[in-house]
Amino acid sequence: MSPSGEVWGVGVGPGDPELMTVKACRILEAADIVAYPAPFEGDSLARGIAAHHIPPGAEELPIRISMDPRRYPQTDVYDRAYREIAMHVGQGHKVVVLCEGDPFFYGSFMYLFERLSESCPVEMVPGVSSLTACAAELAFPLAARDDVLSVIPATLPEEVIADRLGGCDVAAIIKVGRHLAKVRRALEQAGLSQHAHYAERVTMAGQRTKPLTSLPDETVPYFSMILVHRRGRAAS
Amino acid sequence: MSPSGEVWGVGVGPGDPELMTVKACRILEAADIVAYPAPFEGDSLARGIAAHHIPPGAEELPIRISMDPRRYPQTDVYDRAYREIAMHVGQGHKVVVLCEGDPFFYGSFMYLFERLSESCPVEMVPGVSSLTACAAELAFPLAARDDVLSVIPATLPEEVIADRLGGCDVAAIIKVGRHLAKVRRALEQAGLSQHAHYAERVTMAGQRTKPLTSLPDETVPYFSMILVHRRGRAAS
Numbered sequence: 001m002s003p004s005g006e007v008w009g010v011g012v013g014p015g016d017p018e019l020m021t022v023k024a025c026r027i028l029e030a031a032d033i034v035a036y037p038a039p040f041e042g043d044s045l046a047r048g049i050a051a052h053h054i055p056p057g058a059e060e061l062p063i064r065i066s067m068d069p070r071r072y073p074q075t076d077v078y079d080r081a082y083r084e085i086a087m088h089v090g091q092g093h094k095v096v097v098l099c100e101g102d103p104f105f106y107g108s109f110m111y112l113f114e115r116l117s118e119s120c121p122v123e124m125v126p127g128v129s130s131l132t133a134c135a136a137e138l139a140f141p142l143a144a145r146d147d148v149l150s151v152i153p154a155t156l157p158e159e160v161i162a163d164r165l166g167g168c169d170v171a172a173i174i175k176v177g178r179h180l181a182k183v184r185r186a187l188e189q190a191g192l193s194q195h196a197h198y199a200e201r202v203t204m205a206g207q208r209t210k211p212l213t214s215l216p217d218e219t220v221p222y223f224s225m226i227l228v229h230r231r232g233r234a235a236s
Numbered sequence: 237m238s239p240s241g242e243v244w245g246v247g248v249g250p251g252d253p254e255l256m257t258v259k260a261c262r263i264l265e266a267a268d269i270v271a272y273p274a275p276f277e278g279d280s281l282a283r284g285i286a287a288h289h290i291p292p293g294a295e296e297l298p299i300r301i302s303m304d305p306r307r308y309p310q311t312d313v314y315d316r317a318y319r320e321i322a323m324h325v326g327q328g329h330k331v332v333v334l335c336e337g338d339p340f341f342y343g344s345f346m347y348l349f350e351r352l353s354e355s356c357p358v359e360m361v362p363g364v365s366s367l368t369a370c371a372a373e374l375a376f377p378l379a380a381r382d383d384v385l386s387v388i389p390a391t392l393p394e395e396v397i398a399d400r401l402g403g404c405d406v407a408a409i410i411k412v413g414r415h416l417a418k419v420r421r422a423l424e425q426a427g428l429s430q431h432a433h434y435a436e437r438v439t440m441a442g443q444r445t446k447p448l449t450s451l452p453d454e455t456v457p458y459f460s461m462i463l464v465h466r467r468g469r470a471a472s
Contacts, residue, residue, distance in 0.1 A: 155381070
């Protein structure tokens, strides 16, 4: 137990436990309470990545998010998790919240952060994001020199995706999931289909990478990404 | 010495040695040859970050980049470094090239990668980028849900910066350096000045962060960044 309580948002990287930072390991190993996002039933990805560094005596606090927000509103989930974490901090505990990838890069941590940061200091440990991990696994240099790089969620409407593709040199289209057909059409509109590379579950068991043109039409996992460069590749 | 030679591009993170990944440390500790970018005179930032993990017997190969490309063309520098690294790989050595931040995120490594990847396999270790490190140090949640995030080099013309700012929800303007006045004007044009946050040398000695409105007009370091969100902050 620390003399005064504290909260840490700790990025655990894209999946390979070795892509945790030295700092993430150290902070986690000194935790009193370890919180992490988890599905309503089943295992937490973030916990799985960091499992080896969770101290044996730590209390675990899964933050279970339902895929059916009508039945279980997410604001209620984060409000409840916030209250529980704040209580532990008030008791002088060190609380570590594990975050897949980086805590502030499209992560659910920011909903907790908003609530927590009003009542107590929150320390952050940045992590390797899925963006740079995908680039590494695809051997795809992302951006150089004057390149504008845009990260575009596949959840946006087709026209918006196509428009945003037109305003950058290199794009990462994230959260492809069930939006693959729409993303293909947007890339076609932008004249970029031939240059697009697809990756899913990077650095994890079941990783798959291929040129988008050779990917069958199917629903792909939520943890998937398409990288595309206007010139084919970032060039010297 | 490895039975067959290999090359690794290893991201060492934004500056704090503890933000190296466990994998980066392990790969570096088994290197025969350690290469890294360095100024023409003086110390290499990447080497400084990773120094503690360079094995005592390793041969070091600084890749010295002049700030005056007329006198010392950079293509010559990378051609020469490529030939030297390829020679070591041919002799069965394990060569690790250290890269500040992430190797494929606006790093100079990609010029070596282009040359090397044609003649030998190059293994990559992604790193924590300055983007997520800045967000952590500024306590600035970058992007959530449908947010489009753009990374915009400050070296671009003012009108291009303003235009690209108009096409995203959150922007990271990188390499601010001597372009601060121009970037301010572009942010003003885009109506975003009030929301902008400035950071330099994040996670290193001499780190400085402040709202852009309270930063004096001056030349700032090359390793500096401005983060700005259309809504002020990524919100739930």
